[in-house]
Amino acid sequence: MKTTTPLSYLISLLLISLLTSHATASYDITKLGAKPDGKTDSTPSFLKAWTGACNSGKSALIYVPPGKYVVNNVLFNGGQCKNNDITFSIDGTLVAPSDYNVIGKKDEWISFQYVTGVKIYGGSLDANGAMLWACKAKKGNCPQGATSLSFTNSKNIVINGLRSINSQMFHIVINGCENVNIQGVQITAPGNSPNTDGIHVQLSTGVTIMNTGIKTGDDCISIGPGTKNLWIEKVACGPGHGISIGSLAKGLDEPGVENVTVKAAVFTGTQNGLRIKAWGRPSNGFVKQVLFQHVVMRNVENPIVIDQNYCPRNENCPNQVSGIKISQITYQDVKGTSATQIAIKFDCSTMNPCKGIRLEEVELTYKNKPAQSLCTNADGSAHGSVKPTSCL
Template identity: 35%
Template sequence: MEFKSCLVFAIFMFIAIAQAEVFDITKKYGAKPDGEISKALADAWAAACSAPQPSQLLIPKGRFCLNVIEFNGPCKSPVEVKIDGTLIAPEDPVVIPKGSQWITFSYITGLKVTGSGTLDGVGGSMSWSTDDPKTTVEKGSPLQYNLFFNFLKDSSISGITSKDSKNYHANVVQCTNVTFENFRVSAPGESPNTIGIHVGWSKNINIKNCVIGTGDDCISVRDGSLNVHIEGVKCGPGKGISIGGLGRNTGEKPVAGVFVKNCSFSSTQNGVWIKTWPHSHPLDVSDIHFEDLTMEKVDNPVFIQQDYCPHIECKKDSPSMVKIRDVFIKNVKGTSNSPEVVKLRCSKAGKGCENVQISDINLKYDGPAGKAIQECQHVKPVYTGQLVPPGCAKSFEV
C-alpha cells in the first residue's frame, strides 16, 4: 500500500512538472532583444512566484540589457529560472542603485537556475581600475556581484556562465542545501576581487564539475560554512580554492567539514589554501579534506598561512588565535612554481595546527634551480604513503 501511494505521488509530480506554466519574458511581458528588461523580468517573476503549481520563467536566446533585478520569495511552488540568452549589465556600476547587487535571489525554496546563457557583468576599466581618481568606492557605490544568493533552501544552479563580474561572481550567504553544477566563471586573471563562488554562513553546499577562471579565489569558503563539498572543479586562472581569511572580525562562526576532491589547478597563485589573520579572534576550523588534486605550474600547491595579511597593517608579531585541526591532505600531484610545494605556516599560539595528516604526495618544483621541499612551522604532520618530496624532518619554530 505504501509503495502504491509513493508511485501515485511520483506520477502526480511528473504530470505537474510536465504541465508547468512557462512565463516567457518575450511573449507575455514585452521584453525585446537589445532592450532593457528589468520591469519585464520583475513582472514575470511575480507571476511565476505566485503560481500555485511549479512554473518556469524563461529568458530565451538573444541579448538583453538588464539594470538590476531582485527575485524575492517565498514562492507558492518551486520555480525554474531558465536563462538561455545573454544578460548585459550596465557598464557604469553607479547606474545600479546603491546597496543593490546586479541579480539577487532571496528567501526561496526549491529554486532552479538553469540554461545555457551568460550573465555579462561588464567589468572593466570603470570597475577594476585602481588608478582612476573617481573610483566607484569614492562615488559611494560599491561594486556589484553578478549573483547574490541569500537564504535559499533546496536549490540548484546549473549550466549558466558568469562573465566579467564587477565584484564576486556568485555570493552564497545563509543558504542550505544548494548545488552548483556545470557552472562556469570567466574573467581575466588580472581582474581584482572577482571571486568565482563565495560561501559564507551556509551549510550543505555542493559545487560540482564547474570551470572557474578569474582574478581572485576560484572558490572562497568563509566563516560559518558547514559541510561544503567541492568536486571536479577546474580552477585557473585564479588564486585557488581557499578557506578564509578567518579570525579578523568578532563574531565569526566555526568552519567544519570542507571537502575538496578530484579538482585541478592550472597556473594559479595557490592550489588549496587555508588562511587566517594574525592577531586574530579565536575561531575553530576542523575536518578539512584535500584529496585527489592535480597541480600544473601552481605557485603554492598546498598552503596553510596563519599570518595572512594582504593589504593592510597587521600585528604580525601577535599570533593567530584560529585553531586548525583535523586536516587530511591525500594524493596531491603535479608541478609547483616555488620550491616549497607544501607550506604549513601554522600559528605559534597553543599547539598551532593539530592533527595534520599528509599521504601520497608527488609534487615537483618546476623552476630554474633547487629542489622541492615541504615547509613546516609550529606543526608536526603525520605522514603516510609515498612522499615526493619527503616530509618535514622537524617543525621550525619561528
C-alpha cells in the first residue's frame, strides 16, 4: 500500500536540514532523555538542551520529535546565554501534568526571560486547563493558574505555526519585549473558559501578529500599557471578547499605548469587536494613533466600543472619572452585523473626552435593519458612508 508523508513533517525535516547545515550545535530532546509517552517528565531534557544551546556561542537548534512530552513549569533564562540565535523546531506536543496544581501555582508554565533571537516553529502546547476552570466554577480552593507561554524582557523573537490549546490562564504573553513576530498561530479554548486571553502584549515595541486564529473565553488579543508600534493583520477572532486595548488606568503612572494597527480582522460571535477600555480612575496614561481598517463583524455584541467608565465592582473609582486621554482613533471600512441594537458606543470621560475619532466607510446592521450609535463626551468626524448614523 502506498503511503504519503505529511507535508508538515517534510517541512520540519527541511527546516532541520537547513538549520543544522549552518548550526554548530543540534539538540534532539529524545537523545537527552525525553520520552514522547505523555507520562514521563521531560523538563530536565529541555533544560539540558537549552543549556547546551546557550553555551554553544553560535546558532543552535533544539528539536522536539513527534509525540507527547510532559513538561512542568520551566524557565529558559537568557541572562547568561552566549547565543542570540536559538531555534526550537517542534513536531510534538508539550503537555502539562494532569494535576492542575503542578503548574497552576506559578504565573507561567513555559517562560523565556532576557533572551535574544529565540525562534519557535510549529508544535502544540496543551495546558490541560479544563479541570482548573471547573474548580473555579465551583469556587473551590484553586490556584490562579499559569500563562502557557511568556516572553519577558526579550527581543528579536519569532513564534510561527504554534498551536496552543486549553491554557489555564493567558495563552501567550509578550511583556517588555522588542521586535516580536507572531505568525500562523492557532489558539483554542472554550468560549466559557475564564481569563484565557489569546495573546496579551504590554510594555513592548515592534510586535507583529499575523495570519492567526483565536477561539477563547476572553480577549482574543489584549493590549496593555506601554505598547507601541503594534501591527495586527488577518486575525480571526471568535468566540471571545474581541481585540481590546486595555484595561487601562489600573495605576496612576502608566505608560501610554500608541501607533496600533488592526487590519483585515474577522470577528464571529464575539462579545466585543474593537474595544478600548479604561477604568474610571485617575491616570497619566493615553491611547493615540490607532487604526482599525478592513474589519468584518459577524453577529458581534459590541462591534465598536470605547469605555472609559469601566468599574465592574464599583471599587476604587473616585467620581467615576478616567484620566486616560484617547485621541486619533480611526475606524475605516468596518462592516458586518451587530448582535445588539447599539453597534457603535463611545462612552468617554467627562474630564478627558475622546478626541479625533474618525469614522470612514462604516456599515453595521442589526437584524437586517439600521443599527444605532451612542456617544458621550466624544468628538470626531464621519466620512463617506457611515451606518449607523454617526453620533459624533
